[in-house]
Amino acid sequence: MALVAWDSSYSVKVSKCDKDHQQLFSLLNDLHDAMLVGKGSQVVERVISELADYTKFHFEREEALLEKTNYAALAEHRAEHRTFVEKVERFQQDLKAGDMSQAIPIATFIKDWLVNHIKRTDFKYSAHLNAKGVS
Ligand code: FEO
Secondary structure: OOOOOOOHHHOOOOHHHHHHHHHHHHHHHHHHHHHHOOOOHHHHHHHHHHHHHHHHHHHHHHHHHHHHOOOOOHHHHHHHHHHHHHHHHHHHHHHHOOOHHHHHHHHHHHHHHHHHHHHHHHHHHHHHHHHOOOO
């Protein structure tokens, strides 16, 4: 069973960002599946690495859109992204050191963070971007 399923209640009304968020949910479900079937640390590490890379790609794309359109709350938004990336990188270092005990907490942390971030922080840019002709 999927850990998290994207539906229209997650839409930020910007197609590129919605597609990125869908992809992030999909990668998160891959990570969850890998852990459920007891995949080894190398597989879990690889899936977390894919998820971390795609997250960085998405953050850069989202921040570029916000920068280009002079979004007033960009600095705070960017700071949230940075804090998340740093936390995931710390988890990745623990995993590399062989500490698999962090695999379940990282999946739960990423899911909770993404859901809250999309609904509390990303949602705030919808009207701004739509008003700038980005949808
Ligand atoms: Fe869609 Fe701010 O991350």
